[in-house]
Amino acid sequence: MLIAGAIVGAVAGAALIFANPLIGPGDGRIDDLDRALRYDLPEAAIVLTHSQPAFVPVRPDGVEELWERTVRKSALGLIRLSSSDGSPAIASRVLVPSERTELLTAGVIVDDVWLVTLPGEGSLYVLGESNVWPVAKDTLVSVSLLRRAFRGPRDYVATAGLAPDGRALVVGATGEFANREGRAVERYRIESFTRDKGFGGVSAELRFVLDPLQADGAG
Amino acid sequence: MRATFVLGVLLGLAGVLAAARFVPWVGPDRVPSHTTVVSNGGRAETFVIRLPADRIAVAGGEEAGLRAFGAAAAEPGSVLVEQFKVRDREGQVIGVAARHRDPMGGASGAAWLLVVPGRGTMLLTGDAEPARALDNALSSAGRRAGEAWSGEVRVVFPRPPSNGRILGGTHEFAGLEGTYTETWTITGVGESGELRGTIELATVTVRGT
Numbered sequence: 001m002l003i004a005g006a007i008v009g010a011v012a013g014a015a016l017i018f019a020n021p022l023i024g025p026g027d028g029r030i031d032d033l034d035r036a037l038r039y040d041l042p043e044a045a046i047v048l049t050h051s052q053p054a055f056v057p058v059r060p061d062g063v064e065e066l067w068e069r070t071v072r073k074s075a076l077g078l079i080r081l082s083s084s085d086g087s088p089a090i091a092s093r094v095l096v097p098s099e100r101t102e103l104l105t106a107g108v109i110v111d112d113v114w115l116v117t118l119p120g121e122g123s124l125y126v127l128g129e130s131n132v133w134p135v136a137k138d139t140l141v142s143v144s145l146l147r148r149a150f151r152g153p154r155d156y157v158a159t160a161g162l163a164p165d166g167r168a169l170v171v172g173a174t175g176e177f178a179n180r181e182g183r184a185v186e187r188y189r190i191e192s193f194t195r196d197k198g199f200g201g202v203s204a205e206l207r208f209v210l211d212p213l214q215a216d217g218a219g
Numbered sequence: 220m221r222a223t224f225v226l227g228v229l230l231g232l233a234g235v236l237a238a239a240r241f242v243p244w245v246g247p248d249r250v251p252s253h254t255t256v257v258s259n260g261g262r263a264e265t266f267v268i269r270l271p272a273d274r275i276a277v278a279g280g281e282e283a284g285l286r287a288f289g290a291a292a293a294e295p296g297s298v299l300v301e302q303f304k305v306r307d308r309e310g311q312v313i314g315v316a317a318r319h320r321d322p323m324g325g326a327s328g329a330a331w332l333l334v335v336p337g338r339g340t341m342l343l344t345g346d347a348e349p350a351r352a353l354d355n356a357l358s359s360a361g362r363r364a365g366e367a368w369s370g371e372v373r374v375v376f377p378r379p380p381s382n383g384r385i386l387g388g389t390h391e392f393a394g395l396e397g398t399y400t401e402t403w404t405i406t407g408v409g410e411s412g413e414l415r416g417t418i419e420l421a422t423v424t425v426r427g428t
Contacts, residue, residue, distance in 0.1 A: 005227020013235025068312040092317030103239035115332035174328025
């Protein structure tokens with residue numbers, strides 16, 4: 001009876017984690033983030049490489065994979081984005097699973113860092129953490145494991161830090177962005193997900209704001 | 220019997236919740252860092268990229284010259300994006316890096332994003348090098364366009380006396396300030412334009428105030 005009880009308890013625990021609101025989607029504010037860079041996956045991914053099973057295939061075929069012991073859990077992307085006025089931008093993005101991952105209060109956390117260049121304006125860094133549990137729960141767990149249907153389209157805010165307000169930090173690098181800081185949030189819209197074909201139609205938006213430029217000598 | 224079952228339920232529930240909270244689900248595979256203390260304080264660390272083995276991807280236009288060899292895409296505005304694996308001075312791959320160069324007008328600059336899993340992210344920025352700087356140095360050393368070449372050419376970015384700036388980063392690199400130089404040592408060019416050699420990112424950092 002002890003073992004039967006333990007099994008029932010474990011199943012109840014798993015159900016609690018599945019429904020755990022503490023590891024749900026991020027709540028980073030976006031109302032003051034005045035700039036947006038948009039992209040659609042997989043079309044916007046010029047390069048995507050990692051060493052994980054081919055759930056999200058590498059692009060292009062033959063690209064060097066991250067197979068070495070120290071980088072094999074990481075992913076590297078080269079993404080083409082566009083501003084709301086149609087101006088192009090390009091970003092290098094690196095994802096690394098975070099030691100902060102835990103399923104009771106944080107979620108499945110990945111360090112999510114970007115180097116974004118807007119031609120003619122400059123480059124900036126986005127230093128964030130993303131909680132991928134909400135997406136994984138609705139797709140890999142619900143659809144692939146529990147064989148439920150994906151109820152889409154669904155919107156997600158993945159950003160979960162590094163700033164204290166739950167948003168990502170923006171650090172200006174070059175050009176007009178040099179010596180400036182700000183905040184950023186990334187949102188996704190997933191149109192569909194099936195066990196056979198995986199993700200279908202993913203659009204994303206990186207919204208950010210930079211602190212106002214201060215005149216020389218101003219406090 | 221009922222009490223035993225209830226005890227089992229509680230144990231099972233507590234076990235799963237404790238595992239969710241305390242099991243280290245992610246353990247980074249990191250190698251020891253090879254840093255040295257410099258005489259005026261701070262620490263020095265050099266990151267190495269071997270060409271062509273560590274080159275993952277590049278996107279750029281003709282203005283990038285040989286560095287755009289095999290580009291996955293041409294980029295507007297002459298932006299050059301290069302992505303690499305990064306090694307420590309022992310030659311072990313420890314991370315990945317991206318370098319963006321935007322040569323346009325007042326936005327001119329170069330920026331590195333250096334990610335070492337288990338240690339964090341380091342941010343480095345500097346002046347953009349002139350267009351085709353590497354091609355011009357190779358031409359001065361006798362390389363002819365369209366032909367294979369071997370020898371040794373060393374080019375330092377940013378151009379001395381300017382140094383690149385380290386803007387800190389995340390985790391182990393958070394709050395660091397300092398300078399860096401990148402040294403491209405090219406020992407050969409293939410007939411198709413593939414570069415052979417190394418890039419050394421030499422960093423000197425101190426804890427910011």
